Amino acid sequence: MIKHIILWTLKSEMSDAEKNRVKKEIKEGLESLVGKVPGLLDVKVYTDGRLDSSTADLMLDSTLESPEALKVYASHPEHLAVANGKVRPYTAQRSCLDFEI
Helix, strand or coil: CEEEEEEEEECCCCCHHHHHHHHHHHHHHHHCCCCCCCCEEEEEEECCCCCCCCCCCEEEEEEECCHHHHHHHHHCHHHHHHHHHHHHHHEEEEEEEEEEC
């Protein structure tokens, strides 16, 4: 199995209300992909409880069946719709860590 972890920092020019709306939409969009993308086993998006010591605004923690499933996920139309419509327009920085478990 593969863990696919993403940390995002939202654009600084957004208001707190905008950031809260965007985080909610990202969470709903990504978590809704389970059952739609083959090989995607679990998705959790963490948006709350962030401590002041954090350098990111939200985190994706997902589990996939295999490295091949990660490739399918990356190019799947449902994932791309969320990434291009709800994530990329609002994020300033992205960090990724993929590893086998």
